[in-house]
Amino acid sequence: MSNTPPKPDANGIIRYGVSGGTGQGGQNMPFARAVQADGWLYVSGQVPMENGEVVEGGVVTQSHVAIRNLLAILQEAGYGPENVIRCGVWLDDPRDFAAFNKVFREYFGDHPPARACVESRLVIDAKVEVECVAYKKPGA
Secondary structure, eight states: OOSSOOOOOTTSOEEESSSSOBOTTSOBOSSOSEEEETTEEEEEEEOSEETTEEOOSOHHHHHHHHHHHHHHHHHHTTOOGGGEEEEEEEESOGGGHHHHHHHHHHHHTTSOOEEEEEEOOOSSSOSEEEEEEEEOOTTO
């Protein structure tokens, strides 16, 4: 990740993580980590990766890492968990729903966003993926 904040394009859109090509967890990506426009921030799905590798462990450990990756991107763009409007969650195993909810509550309990959670086989050896949409009044 670059220490230089990205600049808006001609349409006022800011794309985070396209110049370095590396995601929050160290994975190479052909898409932006996040895109910001008119106060809205769309954060791409985050999986439990550190240093380019999926972390070992069960859904609780992996959920903490995925959510921390998501929050780091929010922070990079100047947003926080209180700005999250909606989350999308993919779980590899629906039996992990209750365990994931406990972890999710630790991070979003004070400002719960709208959320959808579905079962999905993930494309890598991960048990969870989390994305979000956040909003901050422009200029705030």
